[in-house]
Amino acid sequence: MNIESLLTWSRAQFALTACYHWLFVPLTLGLGVIMALAETRYYRTNDPNWKRWAQFWQKLFGINFAIGVATGIILEFEFGTNWSNYSWLVGDIFGAPLAIEGILAFFMEATFIAVMFFGWDKVSRRFHLASTWLTIIGATISAVWILVANAWMQDPQGITFNPATVRSEMTDFWAVALSSTAINKFWHTISSSWVLGSVFALAVCAIYLIRKDTKHRAFALANARLIAPFGLIAALVTAATGDTSAYNVAQKQPMKLAAMEGLYEGGLSTPDGKRIDGTGAPLSLLGVLNPDKMKSGTTASEEPFFFNIKAPGILSYLATRELDGYVPGINNLLDGGYYLPDGTIALSAEEKMARGRIALGALSDYHKAMEENDKEAMEFHNKTIQEHFPYFGYGHIKDRDELVPNVHINYYTFRIMVGSGVLFILLFVLVFIFARKPEKYAKMKWLHILSIFCLPLVYLASQSGWILAEVGRQPWAIQDILPVRAAVSSLEASNVIVTFTLFAVLFTILLIAELNIMVKAIKSGPEH
Numbered sequence: 001m002n003i004e005s006l007l008t009w010s011r012a013q014f015a016l017t018a019c020y021h022w023l024f025v026p027l028t029l030g031l032g033v034i035m036a037l038a039e040t041r042y043y044r045t046n047d048p049n050w051k052r053w054a055q056f057w058q059k060l061f062g063i064n065f066a067i068g069v070a071t072g073i074i075l076e077f078e079f080g081t082n083w084s085n086y087s088w089l090v091g092d093i094f095g096a097p098l099a100i101e102g103i104l105a106f107f108m109e110a111t112f113i114a115v116m117f118f119g120w121d122k123v124s125r126r127f128h129l130a131s132t133w134l135t136i137i138g139a140t141i142s143a144v145w146i147l148v149a150n151a152w153m154q155d156p157q158g159i160t161f162n163p164a165t166v167r168s169e170m171t172d173f174w175a176v177a178l179s180s181t182a183i184n185k186f187w188h189t190i191s192s193s194w195v196l197g198s199v200f201a202l203a204v205c206a207i208y209l210i211r212k213d214t215k216h217r218a219f220a221l222a223n224a225r226l227i228a229p230f231g232l233i234a235a236l237v238t239a240a241t242g243d244t245s246a247y248n249v250a251q252k253q254p255m256k257l258a259a260m261e262g263l264y265e266g267g268l269s270t271p272d273g274k275r276i277d278g279t280g281a282p283l284s285l286l287g288v289l290n291p292d293k294m295k296s297g298t299t300a301s302e303e304p305f306f307f308n309i310k311a312p313g314i315l316s317y318l319a320t321r322e323l324d325g326y327v328p329g330i331n332n333l334l335d336g337g338y339y340l341p342d343g344t345i346a347l348s349a350e351e352k353m354a355r356g357r358i359a360l361g362a363l364s365d366y367h368k369a370m371e372e373n374d375k376e377a378m379e380f381h382n383k384t385i386q387e388h389f390p391y392f393g394y395g396h397i398k399d400r401d402e403l404v405p406n407v408h409i410n411y412y413t414f415r416i417m418v419g420s421g422v423l424f425i426l427l428f429v430l431v432f433i434f435a436r437k438p439e440k441y442a443k444m445k446w447l448h449i450l451s452i453f454c455l456p457l458v459y460l461a462s463q464s465g466w467i468l469a470e471v472g473r474q475p476w477a478i479q480d481i482l483p484v485r486a487a488v489s490s491l492e493a494s495n496v497i498v499t500f501t502l503f504a505v506l507f508t509i510l511l512i513a514e515l516n517i518m519v520k521a522i523k524s525g526p527e528h
Helices: 003-045 048-081 084-118 125-154 173-177 180-210 214-252 254-261 314-320 330-335 349-371 375-396 407-434 438-442 445-471 493-524
Strands: 159-162 167-170 283-289 305-311 476-478
Touching: 003 048, 003 125, 003 180, 003 214, 003 445, 003 493, 048 084, 048 125, 048 214, 048 493, 084 125, 084 167, 084 173, 084 476, 125 173, 125 180, 125 476, 159 375, 180 214, 180 407, 180 445, 214 254, 214 314, 214 407, 214 438, 254 330, 254 407, 283 314, 283 407, 330 349, 349 375, 407 438, 407 445
Parallel strands: none
Antiparallel strands: 159 167, 283 305
16 A cells, blocks of 8 residues: 555545535525525515515525535545544544534424425415524534534644543533634634625626616615625624634644745744744735745745735734734744743754654553553553643654645635635625615626626635645644544555546536536526
């Protein structure tokens, strides 16, 4: 078995499935709220137009929802087929939120979605409205538990390691479910999904107005006024939670932050966590990386950029909430020796790797003692394991350069995500202002073109966010505990290549089918 080939193809297959799945999920979450808002307007006004318009959004929601479920089920199965070592080590923790998602959220969705689709004129308007809201609430709750599971991979806590079974066991469910990473990831992901749904819906309205489709003109104008304020609120929440995300990443995953900024050298720090020169670390607003200088040892005077536009002190504030706070670069994180916020000295990568190997050696000795029923030795080795468990995963690292994620991907995806977010806020503000004057808004072709232009961009931004979250965590499947290399199943790479090819073909067919059905539904419009 060629481990490098197996690892490459297993990662590629999971990335393929995750990226396809995430094409459908945010539209489900965002469009679900919009259809519920439209039906709420129908309930309050009893205007039959709003009923018809709510049914139109509901149709698009249903098309997207079905394919999203199909890809999501495959994604969860891959944890067992391609990442069995991961599932063995942390299945007790990771499986809990996924089980809750299946038992609570999925059944809630399945129950009320039937009423939502088939209950028109069969149940009361109030009960149907409740079913619509409960459907999207169920979908959101489903996302909550998946995001909790993912957040735990980024920030593992509330667990203890059992050396006898070589498994991590949950000791504090609420520490897992309510960690700062989980709460922040939920709000940032959900609000960004609302942004995507709002941009999608505005683009549909813009298409009708650009085509000067008189049959759907009233729909486009009325729904633009409904969508813009919701989208604006969602975009502002996304921006606010993006700021707290940066702070959280700085505390929990400093290497990811350094890669996001292309920051190799952070300088020296004082014992109280400040930059020794008294100035704050600048934030890179826009730059082009120079691959020739992107290596360990790059100094502050040799920034790895062809050019770099910076905002003084802003990175320090984002990472530490102080304008002169210390932010370690990639070299600092590898070399150690700088002061941590608690006043202790950061370990070097080599020191962490040495402690990880001590933990792995003690685990092997523990099992030898267990075979000999030497309880005193077992207790001694378990104490050593627990003492060094925070560095457990480093024992699998062979070269410290493995600890540096792909800087190119992290740097550019972060700027795509943030830059696009600023543009979406501007879009919603403009539509919110001008849609209040329907006749004027209907003739603003440039604004409709901007709305349509933002549609592919919002998908790119959405994918960039997840790519940043996952690629920035590399080489870890679970931060500091389990590297991806040690998480993979014992398979032949050829088997993974076959399933990768099958999934690529299947998902592409599903995507083409969905796009075809969606385009036909939009062409037919709400008046059909």
